[in-house]
Amino acid sequence: MEYITDSIEPTTTAGKILCCQCGVLIEPNALNMCNGCMQSQIDITEFIPKQGQLQMCNKCIRYLQPPNTWISAQLESRELLTVCLKRIKGLNKEVRLVDAGFIWTEPHSKRIKVKLTVQKEVAQGAILQQTFIVEFTIFNQICDDCQRVEAKDYWKALVQVRQRTSHKKTFFYLEQLLLKHNAHADASNIKQVHGGLDFYFAEQNSGRKLVDFLTCVVPCRFETSKRLISHDIHSNIYNYKYTTLIEIVPVCKDDIVCLSKKQSKHLGNIGPICICSRVTQNIYLIDPQTLKVEPISSSEFWRSPFSSICDSKHLVEYIVCDVNVLDSTSKPHVYGKESQKHALAEVFVMKSSEIGVIDKQYTTISHLGHILHPGDTVMGFDLQNSNVSDPSLNDFDLDTLPDVILVKKIYADKSLRNRRRQWKLKHLDVEDAASVNSTIERDYNEFLEDLEEDPVLRQNAELINDEERAYVLYMRLFACFTALKQAKDIAHNQSSVQYYQKGAFLWWEKADQLSASLKARYDAKNAVKIEEERKIQAAIDEEASLEKSISPKLLYKYLNELKKNILLIDMRSTTDYDQSHMRTSACIHIPADLMNGKGWTSWGVESALTDQNACTKFKQRASYDYIVLFDDDSYENNLKAGHCLMGLKQAIFSFDRDVKLKHEPLILDGGYEDWMTYYPGENTAPLISRKPFGELRSFEVSYPDDVYVPEEVPADVTTNAQPEAATITSAIVPQIDRTRKPINNQKPESNVIESDELPIQQIEEEQPTPIIPPVIVVKEQPEIPDRSMKPIQPIGPTSSVNQELPNIPIVPDITVHPSSVTAIISNTTNISSEIPKLIDKNVNKNDSNRENIPPTDVSKFPILNRETLPIYRPFNRTVPINNTDEQYKKKFDAVTGRKVIIDVKSNRYITDIPENETNKTPIHITPSVNRDTKPILTQQTRHQIAYDYRAITGDLQVNGRTGLKNLGNSCYMNSIIQSLSFNLKLTNYFLSGDFIKDINTKNKFGSGGLVVKEWFKLIYLLWCQQYSYVAPQPFKYAVGTLQKAYLGTQQQDAHEFLVFLLDALHEDLNQATRPRIEELKSENFKTDRQFAEASKKSFLSHNKSIIIDLFYGLFKSTTICLLCSYNSIRFDAFAMNSVPIPRVRQCSLDDCLDLFREFEYLRGDERYECSNCKRVSEKKRRLDIWELPKIFIVHFKR
Structure with a gap:
């Protein structure tokens, strides 16, 4: 054992220290221990076994690599070292392998010694390296291949297959079944006898498997007998030989x-x-x-x-x-x-x-x-x-x-028929096979003819398309013909040349077809191999990337597909766990408050757990491949040091020296709520998400009813004028600073008024320190007010504006210049223009993901049938002080009626401009306003929409959802409406009013905007969160005017209605001009990608709408002529994919898509003329998904 000082960050910068164990003077290190003490105190190889076993076959000198692979290796070879290292557990998980090699032993000793050098980090910056020896003992075990050779004349089970017929056609069919399913693999020998075949097996279970297989594929019966061979009186073990006779029915095809x-x-x-x-x-x-x-x-x-x-x-x-x-x-x-x-x-x-x-x-x-x-x-x-x-x-x-x-x-000319067969059959390796006579040859030819006529028999046969041999023979034939033409005596053999020249073109054509087929087959085989290698490498990389967290999708894959042994620890509250948890036996519950404020320790958790099953699994945590911790909605990168997940993770991984885990515990990103979102069916019960809706779009944003720039504000006039049908002609658009908008606090109903002005007291509360700079006066042109739009006056006495704010001058009147466009805005435009009012005031307009956020803030949406109406407040407008310097801007606050100055760089209010700056305000600059964005959704219009759709106000459901009433037969329509309504990008496109500018009323294929407008009204009611449910009768009538079937009371197909609705919305919003396009041919493009891009560009040239952008993808259609093998490719757009369901008890989406991608054959009336051979022929066609849409709709065909 040695200590590596290069990787250590010394705690002392200079000098030497004493070893904390023996007191020896040493260089400073992280452990403050000498090498001898570290060797005695720390053993990084204690979890690695020092003894092992190897199984070797003496016949072929091969070693067993579990589970059942035999590898040929010599002593002290690299292959044998690989087998030995794979038999050592804990090398890659506990320590890091640095070096490995053999220590020489006697060849006859049956011992192999492997010297290993490993490293492990034992402390921060301290890496310990240790060398040890693992000794393997070699045991003799005969491999499967050698056992078959040795047991060729020894058998324990005999299966005799017989049929009392005079021909062999049934046995030819049985032979193909055995080869296709490899049912004879365990047979040590196969013998052909009179009347059938004998199969010999070294084990009884192998013979029983063959009997079970034959009873499933051919009609037969069987009888089994056994014969005693020996009996050991000491162990009382009997040795039998089993014989099974299988008799196939004595009836064959054409009998x-x-x-x-x-x-x-x-x-x-x-x-x-x-x-x-x-x-x-x-x-x-x-x-x-x-x-x-x-x-x-x-x-x-x-x-x-x-x-x-x-x-x-x-x-x-x-x-x-x-x-x-x-x-x-x-x-x-x-x-x-x-x-x-x-x-x-x-x-x-x-x-x-x-x-x-x-x-x-x-x-x-x-x-x-x-x-x-x-x-x-x-x-x-x-x-x-x-x-x-x-x-x-x-x-x-x-x-x-x-x-x-x-x-x-x-058929009269059988030789021609045999020549057309481009396949042959495999045969069993049968011992003592009878010589081929005329009877067997006749039976074999009849069986081949039966295969050609019966597709069911052909599916069960093991055919060999020997294209390689055919290609070589064709090329040899063509080479011989070329040599014949180049011979010196060609003049004397013109008849031979002319005879072979007739077939030369056919030979070359066949060879060219075989070449293309071989290239395609080899490319496909290589592609499959590369794809398999890529998947294996991706799985390895994916598993290696697991360090601290795991996603719900990957966890589901590990649990269900890869069958990993995973322990799931749910740390939510006991109430939440009892209400809903993962439906798997590997999930245990450890609540976050289990330790009652104490520190997290593994032994403390074991003693505190009351559930015996959870306690047992927690104690066995070292046997699991992974341990996954989760709570409600935590992410690993957001966890703090004191979090319960981090506490338990450190307790069982960092501080527990008794139990060593195979992998660092992982945190489930998003917690149980994200898991519930992805896989709701994998849990015991549904759980309502408790995520806040603060991040979602709200419907309410105050917009100005008019844009004006006041110049002078007298002190005795109020501002009540509100023009509705006029626009300002100036080309300057006011700048809007949404960050300076005052907060619209909720007030009691008695204090809320319906007009666009606010009580002065409320204004003062919102801006306690008003700044009153000079303002600009804008004149007002008198206008006759609309009596029906007169606001409701508040109950009780009201104070005048002058009394509340005497120092603020009031604008006496507002001059509105007549608009150049005086067309009356349609009712639908009025409705759509109201929507910007309903957007939350805190939403950032530059957020790129705002189209994905549904407007669900119930509390901020205006409620009908009440005495209160929503308060609309104009935006603050910013006007530059001059055209040369943009450092300071004057901003008119439409709420307070004051003008303030803002420093653009610091974005702060200032009381005055510095002396070196000019304060020149442009006079009579009237900004232009786009009236389409003006919120003019009146109370009368809202009432009319609610009345048309029979909206019912009542107790709202969970999350404020609005339902659809069934009109008797509209369940198909309601399901599609709700599905598209929760498509957030499409819904926000309508609720934001962006669809108005895209309506194409001149499209002859559309409805003139009728369907789009009714769809907008319906979506408006579904997301306003005021009603329990609405009746979509107007929308049903609108679509019924285009398709009479939807006006009736009969049930319709939901899939067909979805196709119709998407097409109707697309045609009403289609902005393309439908130019004349030329037909595209695959021959004009070098690659499929170029052809696909050209096809997509051609399609988008006459189809442009949000429906195309969201729902449309690209199909690749491949059609092959069965006569000339011509391959035709084309690309088509699609909105949804109809996939068949396999006839199995359980299948996945991948299985359905694989079945969808299979070739379909065009026969009978589906045949058409081939563009290559100009003949009406049968074809096979396959569809592949070339480009997925943003939203992929899958229709399952029953």
Whole structure:
């Protein structure tokens, strides 16, 4: 052991000190101890085991790396050192490994010694380094591969698979199932015997697994027997050999079976003569006379077995003379399931062997009417001239049975069909395999034809698309053709050149397609490999980044996906914990007041815990991978030293020397409330969030009813004039300083007036030290007041302004210049202009996140049906003193009626301008005002909106939410309205009035702004927090004028309504001019990214609104022609993604998106002409999400 002095910050700058243990004179260090005392007092390797075990296979000289990986390594090799280090626990968690190496031992000693050097920080700035030896003992253990080799002739379990048939088609199918699912992996040997296969296993459980697999994939039955091999009388252990016989049903595909009357009646009166169409888990029979299909399970078959009266060897070749497909009126009525893949037809056939000899024609009803044509060759069974010994056939009237039963169609040129197969099959490694004869080859070819015709069988087969070999052969063929053309005697072999030249273009085209396919496959494989490596590295980096805190999303991932062993400690109050807590057994409750003011210690917590389960888990905290602490809403970076989370964390990690944790305890960022927000279903009960709404937008901000600059204020005139429909023509806009706005304190109702002026007493309370500089007079033009807008006079005597403030001159009148624009502002504009009044006065206008904050301050919103109305106060306006110096500004306070001077640099009031500054005030400067921002939402308008929507005032619900009344069938509409209403960016866009300037009334695809205006009114009522609920009847009528289906009383689809509503809002707000665009082609772009950007730009050129900005993303559509393999790519915009749900009991969103990304095939009427080969062909198409929208809407298709 040695002490590293380089990393220590000495506590003494000069001289030497005495060791605190032995008194030896030493250099100063953080521990004040010498090396000998540190070696005796501190052992940083006490938690690391000094003994270990290694398992080695003597046959192949490989070592076991748990759980089941065998690594080939020589003595004192780097690979063996890696295996040894991984078997040592606590290296990376407790200490840091500096160096490792082997100490030489005798090769026959079965001992391996590893010398390790580790470091650990034992105090602040003091790093201790220690060297120790770990000794490993080698134990012999045979690996799995060697065990299979050694146990080839030794077996403990034998599985015999048999089928009493004359052909091997069922075994060919069974072989593919075994290969696909790797069910034969544990077999030590496989032997082919007469009638089936034998599987040998070294363990009984391995044989039992194969039996269970076969009973699930093929209809069969089995019997098991055992034979005693030996018996140990001392330990009373018996050694048995187990043999299991599996018998597969003696029926194969294309076999003709005969059912008894009892069986036929039991199967729904199916015909007595049936054809076996498929054998998988069940036997599928089809009646060729009626197309009735019945599946028969294994248990049903063995309860009343039947055999085939004809197999593929007894089929006779026929030539089709004529085919008449029967329509629905001619077909017999069928009770039960009818095959949809076949067609019933009357077929006239002749035997191929009798053509030109007897010319006898047979008439039969067949299920092959969908594929038979005159002149085709078909295989069938001559029931009339055959000798059938099945007793069940005697129970039926032979005259009612058909003369010929057609089974399957065959193709004349089979060589061409075989040449088209670009795949082959894998085979089992079978010992004593029989030589390939004509019978086995015929059965194998028939099985291949069945694979081509039956997609279900093809899915279960292990096909090999040997594209690499095909590409090499094509290139060799093309090289031979090139060499042939360059030969010296080419003039004498022109016929050969012309013959091979016909196929040269085809060879090159096929080779080019294979090259593209191979490149795509290799690129995809490399991409998958890179992605897997990236995920592994990301997981490692993510886990390494966990130092002090953890997010709720990462905690959920560790608990549910990675299955980490995590102890959750809930430090909320007992009341909150009993009301709701995490629904997991690993969560314990340690309240913050558990220690009653005492210091946090681990033993104190253990003694104070009354819950035995929590106490037990807390004592076992060292066995957990992570410990996560949380309370209501704390963040790790905001915790102070005295916080309960920090106290418990230091107690169990820093001060507890008896229990060493695997990782530093983590703080859950955001606490239980953030966890509840992300994963409400992972808790015992819902919990209402108690976060304050102070940070949210309020609706109330006082705006000026008019902007004016007073020049002189006489002392005997009041200012009551309030023009409404005129604007000031000057181009100068007054500067507004919102930080100087007086606080609008709440007053009793009896002291609140409805006009825009305030009582003088209230003004004096808000500004106790008024400053009265000179003011500027603005003349007023007389105007006839509107009687209906006359404010309510306060009850009781009122004092005049002159009595309250005699020294302040009052403006006698206000001159308003006529506006150049005298158009009457619409009712909707009036409503929207009122909204700025309702914004909280403390909100910073420069806050970039203000669109994400919903206005929910209930206490500051004006309440209707009361005797009080909201108080609107004009903003303070700042006017520069002169045009050259901007250091001082004069500011007119519209509330107090005074003019003050502000120092721009210090942002403070001053009493006078310094002597060296000029005080020249511009005369007759009238600022211009944008009347669209004027709050003119009158009481009458508010009452009208509330009346139209039947707003009901009552006791508000939690958080002041306003509900929607169900109009009988409007649940689909209400759910969409509430969902979009809580989209904060969209809602604040309407409530701020920004939508007014974006309304496009000339868009022929829109509603002229009708839907947008009604939507604004509805959102206005939902967020005003005055009503319990409203009835959205006007909005329903507005959307019903565009889509008549929404006017009725029938239920509609919520997804379709959402699509319609987003489109209607977009068209009303669309600012694009819809220019003519040219069609984009992928061939004109080098990369997909360029093509995507061009497609997006083209889409945005005629679609521009907040709906596009929030909800629209980009799809990448890939279409592949199945004839020419042409790959077509295009990019399309989307507003929502409809994903299918997998047919499983439980699935995630990733599973749904994976199913959505699978290829879909365009067949039948969906086919269209390919732009490359100019033929109408089948295609496969896939959609990928290229660019996600800001708000991603997912629709799950049931």
